[in-house]
Amino acid sequence: MLELRDIEAGYGAVRVLHGISLSAAAGEVTCIMGRNGAGKSTLMKAIMGLLPLTAGRITLDGVAIEGLAAHQVPRHGIAYVPQGRRLFAELTVAENLGVGLLVRGGDAALRRHVLDLFPRLEERLDQQARTLSGGEQQMLAIGRALCLGPRVLLLDEPAEGLQPSMITLIRDTVLRLKAEGLAVVLVEQRVEAVLEMADQVVFMANGRVAEIAPARGLAPDAPQFRDHVGI
Amino acid sequence: MGFWPIFLLALMEGLVSAAVLAITAAGLSLVFGVMRVVNVAHGAFFMLGAVGAWFVTTYVPGPPALVFLAAMILAPLCVAALAGLADIAVLKRLNYSPDATIVATIGLLYILEQGALSFFGPSARPVPAPFSFRIQLPWFGYSGYKLAVVVAAVVLLAVLWLMINRTKAGLVMRATQSDPEIARAFGINTDKVYAGVFAFGAGLAALAGVLVVPIQQAYYLMGEGPLLMSFIVVIIGGLGSLRGTLVAALFIGLSDGVISMFFSPTLTEILATLLVAFVLIFRPQGLFGRGAA
């Protein structure tokens, strides 16, 4: 279980997150929704230790991870799929996965697991990441993160810019990871996708948590979507 | 001697320049590629390698070849350690900001040169080659040591290439170069990578300095020519592209040999600088670079 208590963080002197608290349980999908600029990606970076916290606590299964150097955070089992994929563009598919495997010292079983999940990657191991299609790039971004063998997976708008068949594949992957017992934290803007995957929905507005609702109680036309996402 | 033997001699001299230049420029290219730091002190590290070789060969007793081998290991190691320290003490504190690090490395250049002036003195000092056999060609004899430098450079650059493209350390370096923030999110300690790359780049320059010193003599300002030529090579080859750097070093080195032999060494520098100007105007990413980074 990943728990955030009163997180404050920002860029330089500009504070973006104001007292965020939430928890993401193993085997559940926690969706983060909010308008552009609400601070969703900033929250992801803060969890990864890529932004210094000015206040608050983050614990993973009771172990405090706030204040760790960024490169130590993945060692605790948190993996990150950033917005816009951010692959190592000049590196090959195999090398991108290789970077994912560094923390685990190149675990062959993990690599196998990832390639079974995304067979398209296995056909393109020696291809440069920048030459992959958008969908393949997203598979690689997720595959690279799963190479850490994480307990928690942070996904920042993985469906952005993808065609429907690819979006379905990503949804199935998320549900499969949930079934495997991962805690998935997913930034997602599309209501129907959220309702298909989420166990709970965190609505963010202006760097604050506006509301946390169990997904079961939300209808597609629930007022929260209108108020906090603007649909 | 007719034209062709002289041309051959020019090419061989050019190959030696190219070999030394390629090693020096590879270090500069690596530091710029991974860290985006324009290291103006690179020439000073080259000089320190040569000066270090003078100290080792002068004060360490033993058979010349063995002592020179010791210099090839000790001098680059000491220079690398110094550079690593400079990274932690100065560049890291500047957050590797591209502008600030240029100024800082200019300062470092002067500190190192003046340090060498104080401890080593203003005169050029020779270092004997570790062996003195000559290769007798039908038209002229040629220094066996110079050929050994070419062979050493080829081996070294091949090892460097393998290191960067086929080892875990190389993967870590390339991932950091590609996206340092995401590299950290995958457990890479980028501070360590930066210190290591800066030290390694300096060590390469120092090794080039050691290799060149039996040909050139050690002198506290000897790094300035190689610094300029390395910049030229790195810009022509494409900033951060190692392959481009090596091809450009070969091209510039060979041209240097030929032009110096038939005209004057100054002409090489004039032409090379002009070439850089044209590259910057018409193909700023370099001949081998891929778009703007």
Ligand SMILES: Nc1ncnc2c1ncn2[C@@H]1O[C@H](COP(=O)(O)OP(=O)(O)OP(=O)(O)O)[C@@H](O)[C@H]1O
């Ligand atoms: N590197 C940065 N430096 C300064 N401010 C930033 C930086 N990145 C984001 N911000 C600011 O932080 C705020 C939150 O941005 P963030 O990227 O977290 O929003 P988001 O909810 O992910 O939006 P989107 O839906 O567009 O991805 C915005 O006001 C943005 O301008």
Ligand SMILES: [Mg+2]
């Ligand atoms: Mg975002």
